Amino acid sequence: MKHIISNILKGGLPILCLGMTVTSCNDFLDRPPLDQVPPSSYYLTADQLGTFPINYYTSIFPNNSGWWAGVATFDDGTDNQAARGGNTSMFLQDQWKVPTSGGIGMNNIRNVNKFINENEPKIAEGKVSGDANLITQYMGEAYFIRAMLYYDKLQAYGDFPILLTELKVEDDLVTPNKRQPRNLVARQILSDMDKAIEKLQVDFAKKVRINKYAALAMKSRIALYEATFEKYHRGTGRVPGDANWPGKNKEWNKSFTINQDDEVNFFLDQAIDAAKKVCDAVPLKTKNSHVMNPSIVGLYNGWNAYYDMFASPDLSKYPEVLLWRQFNSDINVAHLTSNKLRGGAATGWTRGLVESFLMKNGLPIYAASSGYNGDTTIDMVKKDRDERLQLFLFGESDVLGIDQKSIDLVNEKRPAGTAPIDKIKFNVAGLFATDQACRDVTGYRQRKFYNYDPAMQLGQTFSDVDGQIIIRVEEAMLNYIEASYLRKGSLDATATGYWTALRERAGITAPISTTIAATDMTKEADVNRPSYDWAAFSAGKPVDATLYSIRRERRSEFAGEGLRNDDLIRWASLDQVKNYQVEGINFWDQTYQNPSFVNDKGVSLIIADGGDKATMSSKDISKYIHPYQIQKNNNILYNGYTFYQAHYLYPFSYQEMQLCSPDGTAENSNLYQNINWPVEANGEALK
Template structure:
């Protein structure tokens, strides 16, 4: 009896040890990954929001040791390079059918941010400075508007997607219907209005981040672009409701008062622009010798290493030697060439010092037999 009792006790102890070990093991394994941030643990603090939105800044600023964005005019009437541009070759300038502007990565990431953050923000669940938190929410609205504006410029009609979508073919197909471009731009302006309401006048990191005035300026450009597009393409296939408009198949009952839309967008542009122009003082141009003096604030602004002190600069990217972002960028083509140059047509579009065009009889144009004559001032 004693022996039996002894072995029973040992069995019980072994069983309890195994259960305790398994329980401890499960508890040890059931932890959040130490090397990754999980969705539940992210976007809960001011720092999380700041890092997420700055990571979505996809502006085409200059980078590297070349012309960068300053080469965008190559192949136009204004700027030329040694190689030819295919944009004027019939059949070579085509609307992409996938990738490029059809990429939804940025839109999805911003939709995810707004889905996750808005409920927490409204309920005061995001830790940190409340003013900065509100600002970063405004940045997300601005960045989504910016991304959609790129789509409209490249593709015209475009799907409006406000939330993240599941990997479901039926849902994705329904959401992928391209909406009339004027409705997309109205959606953009709505996002910008939200951004303008939420953004600070002075961003947390100064002028290297989006501000309220930067959003107002961008809104004026969006309105001007769309109002002008509708005005000068009215009645064509490039405008909703125009002859041959491809969207008629997806929107058979669509109707539009094109003149009202034109006025709406242009009025939105003028109102937003006025708010910036009335509030921002232009940098003084002392002119000095006319163009080349470091004592002229306006001249110095184009090559200064720190643009924070210039009132009319609303948003800029800090210079960085490792990235090739230096204060020489603005005159890189003039000093280094970059296999590009301004066309004669562009140069001749400029007026003489007296304001007259070069072909005016009393303009004082010295002629174009040499570069020195072309550069010679009148009067």
């Protein structure tokens, strides 16, 4: 058993000796292998220290590169956004199973432990030369990275072993793998984050490297995640102290005690404190010009700074952006987001998300005097709505292209006598594109992250070098609003101020109280209402109108940015999801008549008979697109999304449970299985 685990651990620490000069091939060949270089011979300068943490950025932050729309798909598989194949693992019982084999991914944690434990003493002893501020900065990054690596494990597994030293091959490799209560894991993460915050610089490397304010914002995210997870999952066996918590009978937990209310409040207080520190230091400065489209040929940027914040190569100039990823096509570090969004990206926003945005007067669309214009077209859906919806969702009359070359190409193909166009309009989604990778799924195509510059839209090569936002201050603002409301039971002046600023930038000038008073939870929490908001619930019960309004604000602000799934899990907002049908645009009232849905031979592309060649869901099902009910025989999600309780946490593999067991049996493992998952290879969720 030890031999097997030892082989897993032999991955070792990556060693980057940048700045080392090699005088001859013989000298180089005479050097000992890198995995045998003693610790005293590397990481001796500030620059060398700096090469270590940068290697782990791709491990702790989502990556935008690849032959897809990248960041514009990060909400896929939720009630916000739908991918072509749907989220089968989360919402079907037989698709996500206990793995037969596979580890829990400790290599990166081991490497960071080794880096911290070997270099902290060297720094204290003055053995690392260079700028002291840089030395401190890079060690701060290492603590941040360890915190994030453990945060990933906390989200996936809950209870988890806490290992802060490097395990050696000759060590006992079973005993250290005892799962610790998740609240203790979260406290350790916050401890590491505090060390990082203490060491990190405020303004460093144009915010493409981890800095103090980014760490504060991330700390608020982690603390709020744990507070709300423990609050809403209490009693399920997923929270330490529950009567059915699977860790309660383990020998090392016999002296463990917890006051669950106190733990929730501790994490809420941590979230409040961290969020306020960064929010007060970084106010909203990027303005929404309230211009919804570019109007001058060749003027791709500059018509709305708020829009540009999500579609610019240099995000360092936006104060709200606390940390971002930079791209450079010269070194083949680029992506395809704008290209995919121009032609369709095998994804789409849902009717549920779109209908959740408020009117500009602060009212939900169902309110009697809201002024909602209906959904016969997307333009009508967007009219007089929250300007985040207007800016970041394509409607028929929105500009798709404003470069002269594309305009000329279109005009060349227009029939003789037809007035030339001066800009290319979106017109309609590519619902019937032959290329499945370019087919719009719901008809609601996201415009957030779309750069109008044609140089960013080349499909043959990775050409989009727009920066990717990793974290922005708006999240810290919403973290404060939510945490303070849960802690105090009311909105304090600080929360109201942050919330008002977010609403005003979105073009909503009505008081927050107007929105809350008009929010009808009998409608919001009606599971029989198509496309209801999952976040209207926690643990199967409706939340109050104020809390729901906070969650709705978060949904509107971060639509399409990849935060939705984590929010739904921490809020326990999936319990009530049963046979839920994802919906898209209103197709069958008017959109189906669009001329582009007829091919060059005059044959309609619309086949809606439910057969194996069907291309659209039947109007007998709904006038709204049901992307998973197009072909009855070819989609295992035809009956909709149904959630299973086990899926709130990941299962441990059967082999890993055996390897971390004192007697070799999975049943007695130190990595006890998560509740509602069986202790058997290939087993399905029990509940």
